[in-house]
Amino acid sequence: MSYISFYLPPFPTFIKGGEAVFTKGNKHIRRTYTVFDLLYVLEGEIHITEHESRFTVQEGQYVILVPGLEHYGHKGCEGETRYVWLHFNIEHQYDVVPKQPLDWTKLSIREGDFEEAARFNFYIPQYNSITQRELLEQLLKQLTVLESEQSPDHKLRQQIIFQDILLLLQKQALQIPSATEKVSEEVLKYIRGNYQKPIKMADISANLHFNPDYITRCVQKTIGTSPSQYLNQYRIVKAKSRLATTNDKISSVCKDVGIEDQGYFSKLFRKMEGMSPGEYRRIVHRTEEDIE
Numbered sequence: 001m002s003y004i005s006f007y008l009p010p011f012p013t014f015i016k017g018g019e020a021v022f023t024k025g026n027k028h029i030r031r032t033y034t035v036f037d038l039l040y041v042l043e044g045e046i047h048i049t050e051h052e053s054r055f056t057v058q059e060g061q062y063v064i065l066v067p068g069l070e071h072y073g074h075k076g077c078e079g080e081t082r083y084v085w086l087h088f089n090i091e092h093q094y095d096v097v098p099k100q101p102l103d104w105t106k107l108s109i110r111e112g113d114f115e116e117a118a119r120f121n122f123y124i125p126q127y128n129s130i131t132q133r134e135l136l137e138q139l140l141k142q143l144t145v146l147e148s149e150q151s152p153d154h155k156l157r158q159q160i161i162f163q164d165i166l167l168l169l170q171k172q173a174l175q176i177p178s179a180t181e182k183v184s185e186e187v188l189k190y191i192r193g194n195y196q197k198p199i200k201m202a203d204i205s206a207n208l209h210f211n212p213d214y215i216t217r218c219v220q221k222t223i224g225t226s227p228s229q230y231l232n233q234y235r236i237v238k239a240k241s242r243l244a245t246t247n248d249k250i251s252s253v254c255k256d257v258g259i260e261d262q263g264y265f266s267k268l269f270r271k272m273e274g275m276s277p278g279e280y281r282r283i284v285h286r287t288e289e290d291i292e
């Protein structure tokens with residue numbers, strides 16, 4: 001495994017990103033970018049070659065493709081594959097270096113003072129598995145949702161979220177999650193495993209043996225939303241998948257993701273996606289027909 005090594009500040013610059021789907025048999029087209037291309041797989045797997053290196057990027061893994069090197073899918077997907085792609089740039093010099101032992105002492109280059117900022121040398125694995133999936137996927141969701149917003153503050157917010165993503169990837173390589181992140185990871189894991197059932201803060205608190213207020217503060221500090229907001233977001237993500245891949249009635253879909261009241265489900269869906277569940281299903285199916 002190689003590391004992408006660069007100095008900061010300044011942080012790399014986020015350019016554009018989004019979520020995409022490969023259907024069974026599809027594969028990544030052949031091309032060469034002048035910027036970095038990060039691919040993170042949410043479901044399924046991507047088979048991709050960069051120059052002479054082959055990667056099989058599975059669910060919960062990522063690969064960072066380097067500028068100037070041709071990349072292409074060397075094998076079609078074996079099933080539907082959902083992934084997030086992020087384009088970014090490093091304005092100054094970077095290197096691709098072999099794997100090596102890491103700790104914060106190696107990363108810290110200079111202590112800050114009253115006139116100069118502290119300086120670091122990051123080593124981000126080019127290809128890696130993510131143990132804190134819930135945290136990373138929430139950050140990716142926040143980043144890509146802002147793509148549709150045009151105001152300057154939203155674009156600046158994307159840069160901040162992208163910095164958090166890079167910091168998470170670096171800490172993942174160092175294997176040093178904070179106590180707050182550990183609590184958040186457990187909370188989000190509990191929600192993902194139980195979203196189809198009614199969930200109250202008392203349930204999470206009893207399961208994790210932490211005070212509800214402490215749990216909320218940890219999650220809010222780590223991913224910027226409360227546990228209840230994350231639960232709603234996750235349920236809508238799952239509902240979108242069901243709407244896109246099945247012909248189940250909307251009443252069945254909402255119950256399957258843990259929401260009994262169809263009226264509330266439709267209201268929540270419209271608030272988050274800007275359209276009704278039925279409209280979303282029609283758009284997705286129309287897009288698939290256009291592709292075919």
